[in-house]
Amino acid sequence: MRSTASVLHLDLDAFFAAVEQRDKPSLRGKPVIVGGTGGRGVVSTASYEARRYGVGSAMSGREARARCPHAAFLSGRFHAYRATSKLVMEVLRDLSPLVEPLSLDEAFVDLAAADLPDLEVATVTEVGERLRARVHEVTGGLTATVGIASSKFLAKVASELDKPDGMTVVPPGTELDLLRPMNVHVIPGVGPATAERLRRAGIHTIAELELVTEDELVRLLGQAHGHGLWQLARAQDSRPVVAEREAKSVSVEGTYDSDLTDRRLMEGLLTRQAREVGTRLRKNGLSGRTVTIKVRLHDFTTLSRSSTLSSPTDEGGTIGRIARSLLADLDTTGGVRLLGVGVSGLADWVQEDLFGETAAEEEVEVVLPEPPRRTWPPGADVVHDELGPGWVWGSGAGVVTVRFETADTPPGPVRSFRVDDPALRRFEPPPED
């Protein structure tokens, strides 16, 4: 906690819905709901007109429709949201070089790093109002709510107080007066599970939380969470505003309108997701060592399986091969509603760029989860594509058919390629055994 109110938190009001209303005048003044369009979708953002009907974020589309059937339901235009977000972040960076985006519609700004005459309450209040006006201007009419206080925690709490299109400045020294009457759920990190544990311990307000010893909170919530909450209950928060935070993982997942039971289809979907993960890794110059799949069963139980390579990869083919072998270990007979693939353990460099071709070739070797040690049919041509090793199943008219096999799931999928398809990377003689 600082002695000045120099941390600013900005939150764009009903951001996705507001962008839609800005771009489509016929939606202005009407309930607009972004998300919740698919069979199993949930609401991403509801405009304030829709919130009056009790529609809120994370509500199922089904329920949102029941509550507000005349709303405009939109699936979302993320390019527009990203572009608008970028404009806002530029405005924030004009104010201070130290800007920490939390999502497309939220950021912290360190006013202590800004070029201001002082950090008095009157000064930062004026800065906040000017900022809100500027955001309104550059976004073509979107409104933002701002909180300014002596820490990230208080700034964020403050920005919740006067939504939408408002601002709250917490004068230094008054933090605990503001916090004490509040419910514990205003603390970031206190969700339903933590709130319930605290409730059972008779703790509802931050004033009550403040009376609990640190040891007791750690016993109740674990080391990290307990210690963190003990501090926040005292308005102790010295977390700095950090401009550049590196990605820790990249993932793609999808929920399907009806449960999947066909393993071949699941493998195909994982393969496609893995390719997408690889593309995004390469686009950001990243590669990672741990491949994780996520499987949500029909009854919503969620499983994950992961495998760590000896060196990082950014190749969709490698990621997909591992993803499929991880899936092979799971029982999915009851049906699967969600499948996902992710890569973590990221290194922010690309191995080929650093070590050249020799290292790249070596990487292909080590990256295989296990050496191809299958018994191919006598005389078969063995090929590699992004699915891994397979053997030529048939050919003719410039097309080869390949059957892919893995040790875990024989027989594998059959796919056709044009003979000049670069996806068929190399031909190898069959192994001797």
Place this chain on the structure above:
DNA sequence: TCTGGGGTCCTAGGACCC
């Protein structure tokens, strides 16, 4: 047909090494 998608952080147990 209740319950998205993209993330972060934490915990606990086991393997392994010194």
Place this chain on the structure above:
DNA sequence: TCTGGGGTCCTAGGACCC
């Protein structure tokens, strides 16, 4: 024959955030 700690890495699951 029985019994150590500490540290690190990996895996699986869970809470939480927007």
